[in-house]
Amino acid sequence: MVTEPEVPLRADARRNRDQILVAAREIFAERGAEVPMEEIARRASVGVGTLYRRFVDRDALIRAVFRDTFQAVADETRAALTEERTAWAALTRIMRQSAWLHVSVQAKSPRVTAVVGSDEETSRVRDELLDMLDEVVHRAQEEGSLRRDVGVGDLATLFVSVVHQNQSVTRDSAGFVPGRVLGIMMDGLRAPAHDELPGRPLTRDDLEFGPPG
Known part of the structure; x- marks a missing residue:
């Protein structure tokens, strides 16, 4: 392309x-x-x-919006890894960025999936972001703040689902729901774990990208 x-x-x-x-x-x-x-x-x-x-055309605009969004999240993720004193603080800061991905939740359609999935620049930035999420997972697990039975795929899934909650709540509560959901999620990610999670840690190979079909 x-x-x-x-x-x-x-x-x-x-x-x-x-x-x-x-x-x-x-x-x-x-x-x-x-x-x-x-x-x-x-x-x-x-x-x-x-x-x-x-x-x-519309496809060029879609590509630009998603490139810009992913790049902003990647830049802030890199800053969190560099500036925060602990891996847990970096992880918390990174997870708060999930509002930036609101566009990817609401705008998902076969056309968007095809345009974004075939864009090499968006894929490059997305892979860079996953690399950094992988790094923060390992750092936080090594410092003992993140439970051992989660992986980068779990974080990526949670990352998007924070904002997904806005689609099922009233307008009055939509502003604070993501923060509450994030707080509950972060408590669940904390080590030591109280209960074992079902299945296995999700990896980047468990994430689905690209055009449908």
Whole structure:
């Protein structure tokens, strides 16, 4: 697959691009990725022509939104590993980022799965993120703060499911539910474990990526 070349942008062009990505991420999270491009342009306060100059079609916009989202999460994950004094503190900080993946929960569709699953850059950043999650799992287990019977696949699954709770609660409670669910999850991840988990630790091989079928 041929990816769009990276061309340096003027300040105003960069600002327009960033506004479009923010608007698209919000709308994708709210209503999915098939929203008319005109609505995305309107929310971004740019003209439709400006939107198409930055992103030639809907697939290009979908790729850019997911690249941007995964890269932001990867950057923050790297910062957590570097800046936090303990692996448990790094893990807690990383898990709080799950709100960034709201777009991937709400916007999932055969089209999004195919576009994102075939994008080499998104796959590269996703693999980098999984490598860092794997590192924090091993660090936390070595320091004795994380139970031994979980793996990177468990964390990745929990990472997304924190936000997934918003789809089954009222608007009034949606703002604080992810924090409560995360708190319960982190208590369950703490060592020592009180009960043995069924099955085995999930690995990255248990995660399903790419286009359907």
